[in-house]
Amino acid sequence: MNSTQSPVYHTSVEQKRHAQDVARRQRMGKQMPKLREMLREKYRKRIVETRKKCTDSNREIQLSELREILRQELTELEHDLDLEQLILDELLSDVNEWYALGEQNLETLYVEPDDQPKEVLCPVCQMKPLQRQKKGYLCECGVKFEHSADMEQLQSLLHQQIVSHEVKCTQALRFFIEPSSGHLYNMCGSCDYFSSV
Ligand SMILES: [Zn+2]
Numbered sequence: 612m613n614s615t616q617s618p619v620y621h622t623s624v625e626q627k628r629h630a631q632d633v634a635r636r637q638r639m640g641k642q643m644p645k646l647r648e649m650l651r652e653k654y655r656k657r658i659v660e661t662r663k664k665c666t667d668s669n670r671e672i673q674l675s676e677l678r679e680i681l682r683q684e685l686t687e688l689e690h691d692l693d694l695e696q697l698i699l700d701e702l703l704s705d706v707n708e709w710y711a712l713g714e715q716n717l718e719t720l721y722v723e724p725d726d727q728p729k730e731v732l733c734p735v736c737q738m739k740p741l742q743r744q745k746k747g748y749l750c751e752c753g754v755k756f757e758h759s760a761d762m763e764q765l766q767s768l769l770h771q772q773i774v775s776h777e778v779k780c781t782q783a784l785r786f787f788i789e790p791s792s793g794h795l796y797n798m799c800g801s802c803d804y805f806s807s808v
């Protein structure tokens with residue numbers, strides 16, 4: 612079985628539409644990445660800012676506001692309605708991806724039981740909670756690092772770094788112990804983000 616078969620077009624109308632589609636994409640191919648990049652940059656910052664201020668319950672409102680803003684922006688730039696929709700769809704799927712990534716980071720890093728003291732999940736293994744030691748932190752996975760911050764401060768540091776990386780990149784930040792210093796660092800394999808915690 613060939614799993615990469617071309618789609619089958621049942622009518623000449625479908626065929627024609629497809630051909631128009633391809634032609635349009637080729638025609639716009641040079642301008643689109645530039646436009647898309649510009650909008651991505653602009654709205655990635657805006658989304659991260661908005662998300663810092665609002666809770667997830669506002670997400671749908673934010674998304675619909677964003678959709679409206681994007682639509683206005685695109686109308687000014689380009690009068691091809693189909694193309695507008697194409698770019699809009701792409702941007703909105705980016706937006707959803709950023710949201711999902713942000714939520715995933717929050718969920719994996721913070722365990723927040725109601726009345727118990729907050730636990731911070733080990734950022735390296737993302738499986739076990741960190742245990743406070745005299746001069747640092749310890750995890751069952753074997754991770755051990757020195758740090759003067761208390762649990763809450765550490766949690767907020769981790770959060771700040773995740774957010775500031777997220778402004779620039781859609782990939783997840785990786786945490787690791789730098790062997791020579793024994794300190795906790797993070798870096799991204801996709802962009803050049805690198806920081807100590
Ligand atoms: Zn661990």
Ligand SMILES: [Zn+2]
Pocket residue numbers: 776779780781782799800801802803804
């Ligand atoms: Zn990155």
